[in-house]
Amino acid sequence: MVLGRRGTRAKLPPGPRGLPVLGNLLQTLKARKGGPAAFGFYLADLNRFGEMATLHMGSKNWVMLNSDRVIKEIIVNRSKITNERPFQPIASGVVSRWKRTLLRPVPQWIEGRRAMHHLLNGTSVKTYGEWQEQESAHLLGAYLEDPSKWYIYHYRYTVAIAFRVVLGVTLDRPTSDLEDFRRMTTEFVISIGGSAYDYFPALNKLPRWMQFGRKFWEDMGEWHYKVLRKWWVPFKETVSNGTAPPSWTRDFLMNQTPPFMGGVDDEAMYLALSIISAGSDNTRMVLNAWVMSAIAFPKTFQKVREAVEKVVGTDATRLPYLMDLPQMTYVSAVIKELLRWRPPVPVVPQHLLTEDLDFEGYHFPAGESLMVISPYGVGRRGFKDPEAFDPDRWMNGKETNLLDGIWEFGGGRRVCVGYVITQQELFLAIARIALCFDVEPAGLFDMYELRHDVRTEPFPVKMTVRSEKHRELIEREKGRVAETASESALK
Numbered sequence: 001m002v003l004g005r006r007g008t009r010a011k012l013p014p015g016p017r018g019l020p021v022l023g024n025l026l027q028t029l030k031a032r033k034g035g036p037a038a039f040g041f042y043l044a045d046l047n048r049f050g051e052m053a054t055l056h057m058g059s060k061n062w063v064m065l066n067s068d069r070v071i072k073e074i075i076v077n078r079s080k081i082t083n084e085r086p087f088q089p090i091a092s093g094v095v096s097r098w099k100r101t102l103l104r105p106v107p108q109w110i111e112g113r114r115a116m117h118h119l120l121n122g123t124s125v126k127t128y129g130e131w132q133e134q135e136s137a138h139l140l141g142a143y144l145e146d147p148s149k150w151y152i153y154h155y156r157y158t159v160a161i162a163f164r165v166v167l168g169v170t171l172d173r174p175t176s177d178l179e180d181f182r183r184m185t186t187e188f189v190i191s192i193g194g195s196a197y198d199y200f201p202a203l204n205k206l207p208r209w210m211q212f213g214r215k216f217w218e219d220m221g222e223w224h225y226k227v228l229r230k231w232w233v234p235f236k237e238t239v240s241n242g243t244a245p246p247s248w249t250r251d252f253l254m255n256q257t258p259p260f261m262g263g264v265d266d267e268a269m270y271l272a273l274s275i276i277s278a279g280s281d282n283t284r285m286v287l288n289a290w291v292m293s294a295i296a297f298p299k300t301f302q303k304v305r306e307a308v309e310k311v312v313g314t315d316a317t318r319l320p321y322l323m324d325l326p327q328m329t330y331v332s333a334v335i336k337e338l339l340r341w342r343p344p345v346p347v348v349p350q351h352l353l354t355e356d357l358d359f360e361g362y363h364f365p366a367g368e369s370l371m372v373i374s375p376y377g378v379g380r381r382g383f384k385d386p387e388a389f390d391p392d393r394w395m396n397g398k399e400t401n402l403l404d405g406i407w408e409f410g411g412g413r414r415v416c417v418g419y420v421i422t423q424q425e426l427f428l429a430i431a432r433i434a435l436c437f438d439v440e441p442a443g444l445f446d447m448y449e450l451r452h453d454v455r456t457e458p459f460p461v462k463m464t465v466r467s468e469k470h471r472e473l474i475e476r477e478k479g480r481v482a483e484t485a486s487e488s489a490l491k
């Protein structure tokens with residue numbers, strides 16, 4: 001959809017030289033295929049062109065926003081004209097049936113966004129804190145039982161919280177379903193900007209037999225739909241037979257007058273499960289990155305422990321709770337540094353400009369300029385020794401404001417709805433694990449290789465409970481919350 005004035009001549013910031021027609025498309029996709037580290041270096045290198053750099057991506061122009069200042073100016077201060085999404089017939093259409101909120105154009109997005117505010121506003125998020133404390137106690141319990149599966153538990157922990165927030169019930173899905181759900185989320189993310197059809201929308205008008213590679217995306221979309229139904233139908237049955245406990249999905253989403261988006265079942269399913277999918281995978285990647293930081297920079301791990309013990313004491317009598325978050329500022333600084341150091345979302349989904357914009361000598365035409373927040377660009381600009389993991393760089397009095405200086409959650413009207421929940425669950429997991437467990441490398445590792453997509457252990461780590469007293473502390477807390485959290489799901 002193009003809402004702005006068209007036909008005006010662009011004057012765009014400089015960028016790397018590209019090929020005729022394809023522009024920088026192949027070099028960008030090649031960098032992305034090289035894995036998060038290679039892609040990160042590629043994106044960070046665009047800083048040499050300045051606070052903004054242009055990538056010509058087929059028929060589209062990505063304006064990479066590399067500094068805090070220009071992101072505030074363009075995405076936040078001008079959010080009225082920068083909150084649209086581009087037309088993406090594959091990622092949004094074929095793979096998502098036009099129903100995933102993240103990529104929807106404004107007219108279809110707005111109602112879902114309002115609905116999500118009911119779920120994730122400041123007051124509701126406080127209620128979820130108690131559940132997060134319960135789920136994190138089970139995370140520690142699972143670590144005790146079989147520490148070699150730490151990476152599996154990270155995902156269970158983040159899904160269990162999102163599942164409960166959205167559907168009101170404790171997680172009851174077997175590991176195989178969780179694997180499918182994770183794979184679905186990863187594939188969706190890869191589909192964003194992953195297909196030639198989204199860079200050259202004209203290709204979609206070719207006769208069907210000439211649309212090479214399209215079947216791959218169609219099969220993906222079909223499979224995603226099946227996975228979503230497998231999670232949704234049992235929940236819907238509990239709503240129908242009156243056994244579903246109160247939840248936002250049961251009481252708000254499925255019970256709107258007039259019904260949400262016309263009451264279409266798939267609408268509610270995509271919205272509810274998209275929140276679980278968005279809410280779990282990124283957070284688990286940050287937790288894994290924290291484990292990497294702990295083995296690569298053990299002094300920072302030690303400092304987390306000291307910051308926690310300064311508040312809860314050194315005698316293993318109590319765990320940290322959410323009420324401790326304001327005092328444990330170093331833990332908050334660790335979270336910000338993780339988001340800078342290893343951003344799980346290397347490029348924020350593109351924001352389409354809907355009115356022509358003249359900005360600092362450049363002219364960005366509406367409808368064809370895609371404003372792209374670049375967490376690697378911002379996170380590598382003006383930071384001393386940016387490859388080092390150094391939470392102290394965030395100890396500036398604004399540690400607990402996760403959005404200050406961090407653009408990993410996007411910005412403007414599309415900003416992530418779940419960042420407060422994320423902050424709470426990362427805080428609990430990091431503070432509690434650092435208090436109770438020793439984390440050491442169990443072999444060779446490369447601090448750039450987080451291997452988020454593998455099903456096995458991504459890098460070799462040995463987790464050991466610190467002492468008998470810490471074991472007892474975990475057992476006690478686990479017993480206290482046993483009736484309420486997803487204990488069985490953590491097995």
Ligand code: HEM
Pocket residue numbers: 101102103109113116162274275276278279280282283286344345348349408409410411412413414415416417418419421422
């Ligand atoms: C480290 C954790 C997370 C990261 C890095 C992250 C990142 C993002 C980003 C970059 C966006 C798009 C923003 C934009 O376009 O400007 C987004 C949107 C979204 N996020 Fe998050 N997110 C995280 C955690 C969560 C959690 C915990 C939830 C829910 C419980 C959540 C739910 C969503 C939803 C539903 C959207 C789409 C919002 C819309 O369509 O308006 N996210 N997130």
